[in-house]
Amino acid sequence: MSETQPEQNLPAEAAAPESQPVFARRAGMWSSGAGDTSGYGGLRRDLAMPGRSEGPFGEPHDSVLGRALEVIPALRDARVLFDRDELTIYVPREQLTDVARQFRDDAFLRFEVCVSVSGVHYPQETGSELHVVYHLLSYTHNRRVRLEVTCPEEDPHVPSVVATYPMVDYHERETWDMFGVIFDGHPSLTRILMPDDWKGHPQRKDYPLGGVDVEYKGAKVPAPDNRRSYS
Amino acid sequence: MGIEDKLPSGILLTTVEGVFGWLRKASFWPATMGLACCAIEMMAYGTPRYDAGRWGQEVFRASPRQADLMIVSGRVSQKMAPVIRQVYDQMPNPKWVISMGACASSGGMFNNYAIVQGCDHFLPVDMYIPGCPPRPDMLIDAMFKLREKVQHRPIGPNETAAIEDAERAALVAPAKVEMKGLMR
């Protein structure tokens, strides 16, 4: 959405060194599938996720980022985003175990718990379709940070951080179950929510919602993923 | 197997039917099949305000072998469906099933890969209760309607005849999809 941009994010189409690629284009009033007879085809929206931000971001994020860069110099090239009052560090997957260990053990970072691991699937972002988002919480310093790791669909391997944060055991299993991200080093990466012999990874964008059309006395209401979309 | 199968149809059987029906409905114990939100309303149905003990139902039997009624309350996921069927198979005859709530009756608002679109896909249901979740008052109403059904259930040779009649009627009944026009 080009009209509401937080100041610290670079616009998608500007001459910025690195911004997130546009992942969807919405044209006119009817944009997905159904024909546009409205005459409003001139309306175009380019959708791109916020890209990167340059500091300073204000406390406490600056001290987190500063200390992280001190302790893990390899993160200097990592993309950092500050949006909606939250700091996101895009960690390359090779560095994940080291980063997690340092974030937990270093006294000035001390992110004791990883509260949530969720997967997000961006099928348009070829080369890094599967994102795994780790939310860390520090009891000592009362602050949060987000680490985001990406991997391509053809090679969906991400190192597991169970050795550092034992509480992500179930979360990583769920991300494997729902998105197909294989966590290397996880003690028992099996299906947790779906039946054990289920095929496919349901929360990926190319997996159908799977509903049935509702029929009653001659009328048929299609399942939610087959209906016309007006936005 | 029991005495009721040996009795010939007639006045004696009708009287025995009445007695059996009354006995069954007065001591009608549900098996615990509380799945989701409807289970909380089912628990509220057993607690003092909507007291199910007034008609002998406050004992929710944990073991299906001791239960006559299964109240499927809550959304039935693909993983849970075989379990429910197994519990149903373990219940001795005569048994009844109430499908409580929109999710158990038809999949409810969850029209997706994970939810079976109605427990009647794998169970014979005697009473459907709409609602999300249905109030305990609605469950009481459904229970009373079901008790009427229980009271009038035929036994012995009458039951076999009734089952055959129902099957014959179902074979000639038009499918709901073909009853076009009125939505009601």
Added chain:
Amino acid sequence: MSTHAATEDVFSGADDVHADRVYLAQGGDWSDIASEQAERGDETIVVNMGPQHPSTHGVLRLILEMDGETVESIRPGIGFLHTGIEKNMEYKTWTQGVTYVTRMDYVAPLFNEAVYCLAVERLLGVTDDIPERASIIRVLVMELNRIASHLVAMGTGGMEIGALTVMTVAFREREMILDFLEGLSGLRMNHAYIRPGGVANDLPEDGLSHLRTVIDWLKKHLPEYATFCNENPIFIGRLSKVGVMDLTAATMLGMSGPPLRATGYDWDLRRTQPYCGYETYEFDTVTWDTNDAYGRFRIRLDECWESLKIVEQCYDRLQRTQGQPVMVDDPKIAWPAQLSLGPDGQGNSNEHIKHIMGESMEALIHHFKIVTEGFKVPVGQVYQAIESPKGELGCHVVSDGGTRPYRVHFRDPGFNHLQSIPAMCEGGMMSDVVVAIASLDPVLGGVDR
């Protein structure tokens, strides 16, 4: 040494099957026999506490490997209530997402709604524009729901160990709270009441007096639980030293809420990372120092009192802010319906219909667009966490700029806490498994989503 073991069963009959080893339990100490049997390393049996079980708090499957009465290993199996809520929400508008989200943790539905709406409001950037009265009502219904959820936890926990009266009285109190929530939102459970931008409608005319009745009722009846349970020797015997998780273990396994506060650490998100104006309310964080199930129970009971304190403060503030709006001002976000009882028993208020049909075309357009298409949320992602009665409830929302969520993921506290079942139960007795799980209070709807 082995005074008990023999190979000849002097009591067996002629046609009994020949046993490999026979233990004669006559005179002497049972623990001798048990330790001898343990030394021998007899086979353990695998027991399935299946998804259908009266005491597992929902459709939770536990696979136990038992050596006699001792649990050697235990593994929870979940997913029996997986509903695909998160994926289903990607096909519905943001406001419709509230009705989906509310059915995750169905014992405390307003918390799910609140965390989701707070996350969406952060994405929209309207967190500071939420009217004060809306925040007060949110706090009020959340705290009432906290009391209701703790009552269910105490009631079902009591029922699972055999104290059935606790369940009947707990549900009686809960009915009072549900009456008030029904008068407010129209539904006893799974109210889709907290919406992005505020709440769906204001209190009804008799809302404040009804709230006063509820407060007085709870004040009168909450002491009953303390009388029943706190000093009850059976209760203490069953709950003390069961499910022990000290602070190290709790931090390692990411516990939050009553299980974390039972270790003595006073981490409460309402205090440390406040939302909805919680920093302006006076209440204490309840902790206990025994790391066991008894501590968690006492915390839940005391938290009911703290929530009641907050509810009373909300009562005063609601009196002060009467007449103020309960939805954000922005007509492009605010849910347009002014729900009130019409002559046919349902529907919009006549003033609202008159306004959109007769007076303002823009209002009609906004009503139409917001209800059918929904509002658009700017691109980005947000993680919002609140303190639900079970622990830290988090919502990770990703928006692609459209009228539908791109990805919603809920971090349910029960999902996390179930990981600690092996740590709590292995080595203990099977009856302690039930108590330990009840003390964690998982709600399988939230666990499986």
